[in-house]
Amino acid sequence: MKWTLKLGRIGGIDVRMHFTFVLLISWVALVHWRQGQSLVAVFLGVLFILAVFMCVILHEFGHALTAKRFGIKTRDIILLPIGGVARLERMPTHPLQELWVALAGPAVNVVIAISILTWLKLTASMEPIQTLTISSGTFLERLMVVNLFLVAFNMIPAFPMDGGRVLRAVMATRVEYGRATQIAASIGQAIAVFFGITGLFYNPMLLLIAVFVWIGAAQEASMVRMQSTIGGIPVRRAMLTDFKTLNENDSLDRAVELTLAGSQKDFPVVVDGRIEGILTQADLLKALSDRDSYPTIKSAMQQKFPTVDSLDMLETAFAKLKECNCYTLPVTLNRKLVGLLTMDNLGEFMRIRAASTA
Numbered sequence: 001m002k003w004t005l006k007l008g009r010i011g012g013i014d015v016r017m018h019f020t021f022v023l024l025i026s027w028v029a030l031v032h033w034r035q036g037q038s039l040v041a042v043f044l045g046v047l048f049i050l051a052v053f054m055c056v057i058l059h060e061f062g063h064a065l066t067a068k069r070f071g072i073k074t075r076d077i078i079l080l081p082i083g084g085v086a087r088l089e090r091m092p093t094h095p096l097q098e099l100w101v102a103l104a105g106p107a108v109n110v111v112i113a114i115s116i117l118t119w120l121k122l123t124a125s126m127e128p129i130q131t132l133t134i135s136s137g138t139f140l141e142r143l144m145v146v147n148l149f150l151v152a153f154n155m156i157p158a159f160p161m162d163g164g165r166v167l168r169a170v171m172a173t174r175v176e177y178g179r180a181t182q183i184a185a186s187i188g189q190a191i192a193v194f195f196g197i198t199g200l201f202y203n204p205m206l207l208l209i210a211v212f213v214w215i216g217a218a219q220e221a222s223m224v225r226m227q228s229t230i231g232g233i234p235v236r237r238a239m240l241t242d243f244k245t246l247n248e249n250d251s252l253d254r255a256v257e258l259t260l261a262g263s264q265k266d267f268p269v270v271v272d273g274r275i276e277g278i279l280t281q282a283d284l285l286k287a288l289s290d291r292d293s294y295p296t297i298k299s300a301m302q303q304k305f306p307t308v309d310s311l312d313m314l315e316t317a318f319a320k321l322k323e324c325n326c327y328t329l330p331v332t333l334n335r336k337l338v339g340l341l342t343m344d345n346l347g348e349f350m351r352i353r354a355a356s357t358a
Contacts, residue, residue: 158188160216239339
């Protein structure tokens, strides 16, 4: 994901921080400076927000490790100002598996809150909850309250929160998965409308949450509709078979000629029928701006690139396109190039299929 900084790798999963997270740290530091007027207050405020996001990371690892038990890998975990995101390679399609994955995150926060509460009781350091504020009160007790808030917030029955996935998983045990998604998405958008109206009169922050929930619900419904459209269909049914290729010794001018002659953006580089590389439009433009460094196609092409087998399912290919954030996938059969799958022709195939089944 763009605009992220890798913080480390834990259990084979990259943990990244979005650069906008720095804005949150700066805001927290400013709030504590105004209230405490000291560097100690600022330090404690920043330390508290870092502790909160450590709990968020543990929350996301709850999702990731539970998904791993079901054979689902996690690409990475990204820290955002509004929370964390564990980017799974795919969501479980079995309702009970999705239920366990969705509940695992809030369960981690419940364990953290109970552990802190136990310590506070044992040390007799519990203070009245009503005396706590964002910047005042004991460190651990505020952290306990935040974890309870994270549980409550994440269990709102609306996508993309965990509660929305729990709701869909429960309904999917009784109705078809796509129908369950549509119902859960509609409930989520109704909640978003309620948050939006409430936010207009009471708390502007609810407006941000309303937009977040509305978009998340719409994206989830759209994603499931797409998956149902392409589910069970092999790549060969949707791939491009009329395409141009390049040789690794071709000049850049040859690539420019083919680009201007048609609508193809990325070109496989083929040697003796085998694909050795791919020249993307971005690669070509970069090479044209520095011809001395890239005299031939071989010097400009990508030699490491994902491919998909023509017998693979379209949902597998789509997942690869999202993962590599690329426009074109070479399609092979017995290691021979037989076609191309692009985001455009995949979209066209979906539109044609939707119209045919309407």
